[in-house]
Amino acid sequence: MTVLFTMIRKEIQEHKLAFIYAPFIVALVLCAVIISVYLGLTDIQTTNFSFSTDVYDEKYKEGMLLASPEAKTAVIRAGLVVLGLPILLTVGFGLLAYSLSTFADERKDRSLIFWRSLPVSDLTTVMSKLVFIVVVIPLLVLPNLILLQLVASLSVSIYFVSNDIVPFGYVWTSYFISDWFRIIFSLWAQALWSLPIFLWLMLSGTYFKKPVIGAVVPLVALVVLEGIIFKANNVQEFIENRLGFWSRADSFPIQYEEARVVDITDVYLMITTQAFWIGMIASAVLVAGIVFTRSTNNDFTVE
Amino acid sequence: MNKDIVVKAHGVKKNYDNSYALNGIDLEVTSGQILGFLGPNGAGKSTFLQSVLGLINTEGNLEVLGLDPRRDRHKLLKEVCSITDVAVLPKWMTVDQILQYVDGVHPGFDLQKCHSILSKTNIKRSSQVKILSRGMVVQLHLSIVMAINARLLVLDEPTLGLDLVYRKEFYSQLIEDYYDGEKTILISTHQVEEIEGVLSDAVFMNQGRIVMQDSIESINKKFLELRPNRDSLERAKSLRPIHQRVELGREVLLFEDTEQEKLSDLGEVRPPFIADLFMAIMDKTKNGDNA
Numbered sequence: 001m002t003v004l005f006t007m008i009r010k011e012i013q014e015h016k017l018a019f020i021y022a023p024f025i026v027a028l029v030l031c032a033v034i035i036s037v038y039l040g041l042t043d044i045q046t047t048n049f050s051f052s053t054d055v056y057d058e059k060y061k062e063g064m065l066l067a068s069p070e071a072k073t074a075v076i077r078a079g080l081v082v083l084g085l086p087i088l089l090t091v092g093f094g095l096l097a098y099s100l101s102t103f104a105d106e107r108k109d110r111s112l113i114f115w116r117s118l119p120v121s122d123l124t125t126v127m128s129k130l131v132f133i134v135v136v137i138p139l140l141v142l143p144n145l146i147l148l149q150l151v152a153s154l155s156v157s158i159y160f161v162s163n164d165i166v167p168f169g170y171v172w173t174s175y176f177i178s179d180w181f182r183i184i185f186s187l188w189a190q191a192l193w194s195l196p197i198f199l200w201l202m203l204s205g206t207y208f209k210k211p212v213i214g215a216v217v218p219l220v221a222l223v224v225l226e227g228i229i230f231k232a233n234n235v236q237e238f239i240e241n242r243l244g245f246w247s248r249a250d251s252f253p254i255q256y257e258e259a260r261v262v263d264i265t266d267v268y269l270m271i272t273t274q275a276f277w278i279g280m281i282a283s284a285v286l287v288a289g290i291v292f293t294r295s296t297n298n299d300f301t302v303e
Numbered sequence: 304m305n306k307d308i309v310v311k312a313h314g315v316k317k318n319y320d321n322s323y324a325l326n327g328i329d330l331e332v333t334s335g336q337i338l339g340f341l342g343p344n345g346a347g348k349s350t351f352l353q354s355v356l357g358l359i360n361t362e363g364n365l366e367v368l369g370l371d372p373r374r375d376r377h378k379l380l381k382e383v384c385s386i387t388d389v390a391v392l393p394k395w396m397t398v399d400q401i402l403q404y405v406d407g408v409h410p411g412f413d414l415q416k417c418h419s420i421l422s423k424t425n426i427k428r429s430s431q432v433k434i435l436s437r438g439m440v441v442q443l444h445l446s447i448v449m450a451i452n453a454r455l456l457v458l459d460e461p462t463l464g465l466d467l468v469y470r471k472e473f474y475s476q477l478i479e480d481y482y483d484g485e486k487t488i489l490i491s492t493h494q495v496e497e498i499e500g501v502l503s504d505a506v507f508m509n510q511g512r513i514v515m516q517d518s519i520e521s522i523n524k525k526f527l528e529l530r531p532n533r534d535s536l537e538r539a540k541s542l543r544p545i546h547q548r549v550e551l552g553r554e555v556l557l558f559e560d561t562e563q564e565k566l567s568d569l570g571e572v573r574p575p576f577i578a579d580l581f582m583a584i585m586d587k588t589k590n591g592d593n594a
Contacts, residue, residue, distance in 0.1 A: 010400070
């Protein structure tokens with residue numbers, strides 16, 4: 001356990017820019033924008049220029065007043081979840097870059113020789129990176145989402161109450177804290193869902209001189225060949241699904257017409273789908289491939 | 304006192320693209336030996352050390368501390384340390400982060416000891432590796448290795464590219480602060496003259512084979528170098544030297560198993576430098592004079 005903890009701490013130290021600083025900066029920017037909007041700072045009306053970010057016009061205000069208490073709560077909850085998307089996209093791109101570079105960089109700077117001189121098996125190393133992606137990164141992201149939600153909730157509360165749209169209590173519902181748990185479960189589910197993509201990029205980093213080309217070309221070739229030979233596009237769909245949100249995947253039994261808060265039962269539904277287990281089997285094969293390649297490839301040339 | 308066998312190799316071969324990097328290595332290394340692997344580029348020194356560390360697959364039988372290095376590498380590395388290339392410490396890490404990491408993953412690492420070793424150097428624990436000089440990185444690496452309670456240390460060209468001061472410091476630190484008579488050290492280097500005083504044993508390699516192996520003590524007894532007086536040259540040659548060269552205009556003859564008394568009257572006698580002996584053995588091997 002100490003070994004795993006040490007290895008994960010190393011991953012956090014090495015990638016703090018992508019998974020601690022970058023999401024935090026995005027969260028701060030979003031907070032600043034939200035506060036500015038609700039303070040009316042982004043509302044500019046001059047004789048020559050007109051710009052408004054007024055989020056609730058009379059139509060919305062009327063709609064909110066007429067909506068049922070459940071509908072009001074649902075809108076607010078969904079809004080809070082959607083707010084975090086820029087942070088999640090930032091981390092998503094960071095994850096793709098991390099997966100591609102984590103094994104390529106240790107070959108490039110030859111630090112792999114040092115890591116290999118220590119009593120840590122290749123499997124432990126790969127598993128530590130897997131735990132980092134699936135478990136730890138969502139935990140690192142969550143505080144930023146919470147900060148953003150708190151700032152947004154506070155701003156919207158002041159705005160709603162001062163404009164008599166909804167009472168204070170609708171914003172600060174009992175769902176507030178439980179939704180944070182839902183978010184973390186959703187992020188873990190998302191990481192598991194997209195795991196084959198991350199592992200494929202890692203495998204490329206352990207083997208190819210040019211990991212980006214090594215990651216992309218075989219997949220493009222597979223998509224093209226499958227199209228020509230079988231007139232099918234299963235590979236392309238698999239990649240698109242895994243790059244997208246798990247709750248929106250075609251194979252997922254629930255089709256979402258609009259954004260809503262993902263429930264913990266949805267995670268259960270996901271792990272009971274065939275698509276999820278196909279992804280897990282693909283991940284296991286890729287892990288074996290990474291372990292084998294990392295332990296046998298002595299070519300340190302990476303461009 | 305019985306010495307433990309640390310490395311046992313029998314018929315070890317490694318084939319790369321139809322040419323043998325190792326071509327039937329038979330070797331036994333016991334605890335307490337400081338064994339130098341000497342040979343030209345491509346002799347197979349690094350390949351053998353890599354196979355000892357379990358980094359490559361080989362044919363034949365190879366046991367390190369009773370374990371198969373390839374299959375049990377993870378277990379083996381708890382007892383074996385290595386510096387197999389200079390400046391391979393991760394550049395983004397600080398010294399403290401590296402020490403914390405090694406402390407977390409290596410059961411034999413003594414963090415306090417490492418701090419104490421580092422306190423005698425100019426290396427700051429808050430410094431990032433990327434700002435350290437090449438010599439300091441090697442010094443840091445050696446400090447880490449010295450703080451690990453391992454039975455076998457493998458050094459493959461550990462001082463390559465370092466200036467003379469760092470090279471001297473490296474080996475003196477290794478012997479004074481690390482070697483305790485029980486630990487075993489395998490060293491491969493091109494700077495033979497710098498490790499000569501450090502070695503207990505030498506293995507000469509060429510084209511994937513061991514061409515000679517012996518203890519330094521035995522080599523010094525067995526081989527003698529004679530710089531004969533001008534009038535004794537012909538008499539000296541008649542004693543059948545195994546090798547002959549010219550150094551600064553003077554003939555230098557190398558003798559094997561010849562009594563020192565027979566040579567003392569003919570000129571200046573001394574044990575050969577390992578590098579000179581190595582050159583002589585290589586010439587002898589090249590000429591097919593193995594008898």
